[in-house]
Amino acid sequence: MGRLSGQHRDEEDAIKNRDDRIVSVVSLVFSCLVMVESVRLKLDDIREPGPGFVPFFLGLALAVLSIIAFIFPDLQKKAAAFWNDWRRGRGIIAIFAGLVVYLSLARILGFYIDTFLLMTFLLKVSGERGYKRPLLVALLTVGVTYLLFHKLLFIPFPKGFLGI
Amino acid sequence: MDILHGILTGFAVCLAPAKLLACFFGVLVGTAMGVLPGIGPAGAVALLIPLTFHMDAASAVIMIAGIYYGTQYGGSTTSILVNIPGEAASVITCMDGYQMTQKGRAGAALGISAFASFIAGTIGVIGLMVLSPPLAEFALKFGPPEIFALVFLAFTLVAFLSSGSMARSLMMVVLGLLLATVGQEAITAIPRFTFGSVDLQSGLDLVPLIMGLFGISEVLLSLEDLRRGEGAVTVRPTPRFWDLLPDRQDWKRSVGPIGRGSLLGFLIGLLPGGTGIIASFGSYAIEKRMSRHPERFGQGEIEGVAGPEAANNGAAQGAFIPLLTLGIPGNAVMALTLGALKIHGIVPGPFLIKEHPNVFWGVVASMYVGNVLLLALNLPLIGMWVRLLRIPKSILYPLIIFFCIIGTYSVNNSLFDVGALFFFGFLGYVLRRLNFDLAPLILGFILGPVLETSARQSLIMSGGMFDIFYSSTITIILLGLTAVVLGTAVYSEFRKGKVSKGLEALKREMEASGERE
Numbered sequence: 001m002g003r004l005s006g007q008h009r010d011e012e013d014a015i016k017n018r019d020d021r022i023v024s025v026v027s028l029v030f031s032c033l034v035m036v037e038s039v040r041l042k043l044d045d046i047r048e049p050g051p052g053f054v055p056f057f058l059g060l061a062l063a064v065l066s067i068i069a070f071i072f073p074d075l076q077k078k079a080a081a082f083w084n085d086w087r088r089g090r091g092i093i094a095i096f097a098g099l100v101v102y103l104s105l106a107r108i109l110g111f112y113i114d115t116f117l118l119m120t121f122l123l124k125v126s127g128e129r130g131y132k133r134p135l136l137v138a139l140l141t142v143g144v145t146y147l148l149f150h151k152l153l154f155i156p157f158p159k160g161f162l163g164i
Numbered sequence: 165m166d167i168l169h170g171i172l173t174g175f176a177v178c179l180a181p182a183k184l185l186a187c188f189f190g191v192l193v194g195t196a197m198g199v200l201p202g203i204g205p206a207g208a209v210a211l212l213i214p215l216t217f218h219m220d221a222a223s224a225v226i227m228i229a230g231i232y233y234g235t236q237y238g239g240s241t242t243s244i245l246v247n248i249p250g251e252a253a254s255v256i257t258c259m260d261g262y263q264m265t266q267k268g269r270a271g272a273a274l275g276i277s278a279f280a281s282f283i284a285g286t287i288g289v290i291g292l293m294v295l296s297p298p299l300a301e302f303a304l305k306f307g308p309p310e311i312f313a314l315v316f317l318a319f320t321l322v323a324f325l326s327s328g329s330m331a332r333s334l335m336m337v338v339l340g341l342l343l344a345t346v347g348q349e350a351i352t353a354i355p356r357f358t359f360g361s362v363d364l365q366s367g368l369d370l371v372p373l374i375m376g377l378f379g380i381s382e383v384l385l386s387l388e389d390l391r392r393g394e395g396a397v398t399v400r401p402t403p404r405f406w407d408l409l410p411d412r413q414d415w416k417r418s419v420g421p422i423g424r425g426s427l428l429g430f431l432i433g434l435l436p437g438g439t440g441i442i443a444s445f446g447s448y449a450i451e452k453r454m455s456r457h458p459e460r461f462g463q464g465e466i467e468g469v470a471g472p473e474a475a476n477n478g479a480a481q482g483a484f485i486p487l488l489t490l491g492i493p494g495n496a497v498m499a500l501t502l503g504a505l506k507i508h509g510i511v512p513g514p515f516l517i518k519e520h521p522n523v524f525w526g527v528v529a530s531m532y533v534g535n536v537l538l539l540a541l542n543l544p545l546i547g548m549w550v551r552l553l554r555i556p557k558s559i560l561y562p563l564i565i566f567f568c569i570i571g572t573y574s575v576n577n578s579l580f581d582v583g584a585l586f587f588f589g590f591l592g593y594v595l596r597r598l599n600f601d602l603a604p605l606i607l608g609f610i611l612g613p614v615l616e617t618s619a620r621q622s623l624i625m626s627g628g629m630f631d632i633f634y635s636s637t638i639t640i641i642l643l644g645l646t647a648v649v650l651g652t653a654v655y656s657e658f659r660k661g662k663v664s665k666g667l668e669a670l671k672r673e674m675e676a677s678g679e680r681e
Contacts, residue, residue, distance in 0.1 A: 023598060027335060034342060041356055047628035051349040051356055054616045055342065062338045068331040072657075092384050092593065099565075099586045106579055115566070122562035126387060137559055141566055153214055155574050 020073035028066040034059035095125055110160025116142045167293055174529030177522050183226050187530050190227040191537050194234020199242050199549045203564060205235040206496035207379045210371040211571035213504060221508035222523045226530040228501050233480045236440060237281055237538050240473055241549050244273045253440030253476045256448045260468030267464050274546060275408035276418050276466055277473045278539055284426035284474035285535035288481025291430050292528055300489040303514040308621035309632050313642035315615045320649045321435060325442050326601040330653045333604045340608020343368055350617055363580035371575050372585035373609060374496050375568040377602050380589025383561045385596060408543050418470035421451050425474030433482020439495050440476040447475035481531060488512050488524060499610040
């Protein structure tokens with residue numbers, strides 16, 4: 001029993017190590033890109049540092065920290081197993097895709113119609129059954145936004161092809 | 165005499181009907197936002213900042229302050245009654261607060277939480293009153309090297325106090341600093357990391373960053389639980405008003421924790437990066453260590469509610485001092501307050517008290533008024549706050565996403581900011597799933613421009629000589645403290661055996677990959 005739980009812990013540590021190392025490598029690559037771009041921006045002289053000076057040293061610091069995190073993974077943290085458990089995030093990807101579509105349609109459909117559709121989508125994805133309540137909530141959200149933010153606070157929202 | 169005159173002026177300012185209304189609105193809406201999970205104090209302030217554009221500077225800061233401590237209070241209410249912390253600083257209150265509710269002592273827990281917040285708020289206001297004028301005088305001695313050393317200490321402290329390893333926290337600080345470099349550079353106006361985008365020329369905005377990293381990511385994580393059938397809320401009957409008054413025994417046990425928590429919270433709030441979360445966790449640890457029955461903590465000890473609640477509110481008051489005296493925002497809410505003040509043409513710093521006494525003293529006095537309002541308003545309204553949680557989560561979460569969208573859009577009327585909100589929401593979700601602490605990233609982003617400007621100004625002043633960073637007593641003390649914090653962190657990592665464990669794991673993996681080849 002003890003040996004089994006020990007083995008299980010070793011497996012968990014290995015997963016956490018791997019997660020940390022993937023993050024460290026991504027972060028190291030990112031830091032190298034930052035340093036390259038910083039050199040392009042010009043580091044200039046230390047007596048009069050250029051616009052790339054601080055970003056270069058930040059990139060360097062990130063590279064060093066990535067290497068430290070690669071060598072010494074954080075075994076104290078709660079099991080993350082992010083890459084092993086990617087299926088858990090499938091619904092989240094759908095929501096994120098919905099948000100991206102919302103953003104790209106804002107100028108075409110106009111803010112109010114686009115927001116009405118987004119709210120209906122989010123309410124359905126969040127587990128609302130039927131259409132009566134989601135449509136009502138979406139309509140109320142748009143109505144209150146119009147009154148509060150447009151009429152009261154004079155915030156201009158993007159208008160679509162229908163002029164609203 | 166100056167202080168007395170100042171505070172009387174402050175009361176005259178904040179008791180004017182418009183200011184009183186701003187304060188009332190701030191605490192009321194702040195409490196409601198604090199009750200709802202996912203928005204948090206920074207998100208609540210960001211959401212309501214457009215309202216302050218139509219106010220004068222004093223009313224704007226008074227309302228923001230009201231929202232700030234209103235959210236802290238609202239977060240505690242739901243922690244105690246339904247085991248859901250409305251905001252991160254109230255997480256620790258769940259431990260004993262909810263246990264007290266389960267034992268039928270919800271009234272006492274809510275009551276002591278409200279009174280502890282009130283007392284800590286009062287002590288914080290006195291501290292703010294007494295310490296701000298001399299600190300503002302002292303702040304005049306701060307040049308670029310001193311500011312650089314202070315910001316450097318803040319980063320080290322926040323990384324040290326964060327959860328997880330220090331290297332990971334420092335990675336988040338650096339990422340925040342790098343995000344802050346996006347846009348036109350302050351001295352030469354050369355665009356950096358903009359990739360030709362006009363929208364990025366003015367840099368990334370704080371509001372989408374905060375709302376994305378905290379608000380959207382929180383909702384995404386909660387939706388994961390909801391989709392798996394977890395996260396259902398059981399709302400118990402709320403206590404009656406008279407049940408909220410703690411009895412003599414409760415008071416006797418809570419006096420010490422409230423006093424210690426208030427002081428600790430206030431001192432932590434003074435530090436850049438010192439947040440309510442650190443204060444409340446610190447206070448809980450102290451109370452547990454000082455208790456004769458530490459084993460009872462987590463089972464409904466009133467000390468576990470009184471101390472952290474006081475510390476949480478004390479930190480909220482203390483956080484105003486670095487902003488108002490040094491012009492350095494110590495956390496996200498203070499950064500937003502700084503932004504709101506700048507919109508009204510006011511730059512916080514050592515000269516604020518002299519140049520804008522109405523704003524400074526008005527804000528200080530409003531904090532006291534706000535604390536009284538919180539107590540008078542919230543105890544009778546507890547039932548109403550809890551009813552907010554009865555809104556089905558399948559409706560609540562989409563609404564929170566919408567609040568984040570509208571809050572972000574309305575600051576600059578920019579769809580680009582909404583895109584940035586979604587990007588940071590997804591980034592925050594991934595980072596939180598990977599157990600990264602996001603508070604250091606936010607602090608890095610907020611203080612990034614301060615660090616860069618002070619570092620470059622210092623080097624220009626000294627003609628490229630690094631000895632400018634250890635040429636004054638202030639910088640020596642600040643950098644010495646930084647070295648102590650770093651040394652302590654490295655020592656504790658060695659002591660825990662993490663370093664040797666990490667090296668062993670790496671060696672094993674390299675051997676294994678060698679064998680495979």
